Amino acid sequence: MALDRWIALIILVMSAGYAYTAFFAMDGSLAPFMRNNPIWPSTFPKILSVMAIFGAVVILLGFEKGSDAPKTGEIDYRRLTDYKLGQAIVLLTLMVAYALLLRPVGFLAATVGFLVAGSLILGERRLHILIPVALIASGGIWYLVQEVLGIFLRPWPFFMGV
Numbered sequence: 001m002a003l004d005r006w007i008a009l010i011i012l013v014m015s016a017g018y019a020y021t022a023f024f025a026m027d028g029s030l031a032p033f034m035r036n037n038p039i040w041p042s043t044f045p046k047i048l049s050v051m052a053i054f055g056a057v058v059i060l061l062g063f064e065k066g067s068d069a070p071k072t073g074e075i076d077y078r079r080l081t082d083y084k085l086g087q088a089i090v091l092l093t094l095m096v097a098y099a100l101l102l103r104p105v106g107f108l109a110a111t112v113g114f115l116v117a118g119s120l121i122l123g124e125r126r127l128h129i130l131i132p133v134a135l136i137a138s139g140g141i142w143y144l145v146q147e148v149l150g151i152f153l154r155p156w157p158f159f160m161g162v
Contacts, residue, residue, distance in 0.1 A: 027042050027044065104157065111141070
């Protein structure tokens with residue numbers, strides 16, 4: 001079986017578990033007043049799980065393929081070493097570092113650092129554009145999450161006491 005079908009099979013199994021949770025386990029703990037609402041907290045997970053199962057089945061049955069030869073621009077898994085795996089591994093490591101540094105360093109510094117370092121890894125060299133964009137994006141996301149949604153998100157490092 002081809003690599004894409006193995007991945008589709010894994011996604012199908014995970015989506016089936018997610019669908020079971022969305023359809024049967026999530027709605028049991030709803031408050032009584034929420035049971036009359038047209039949209040429940042499990043509505044989006046239900047839609048997402050059904051779409052993922054449908055997509056995985058389409059890939060498993062091979063409906064999306066026209067031929068076995070990879071077209072121009074597609075990733076050929078037989079020549080995986082020809083791609084920039086080093087960049088991908090460094091980006092994955094950077095994502096893990098971002099997740100680990102989010103609380104001790106604070107959202108703003110960790111996010112700006114992640115965006116700047118990730119862009120540099122991918123080849124962006126115009127720092128006079130990159131840094132202000134990272135600052136504005138981080139500040140905007142923090143403002144939306146903290147002030148608009150009302151979800152506490154520590155903006156500064158832990159030693160600043162905010």
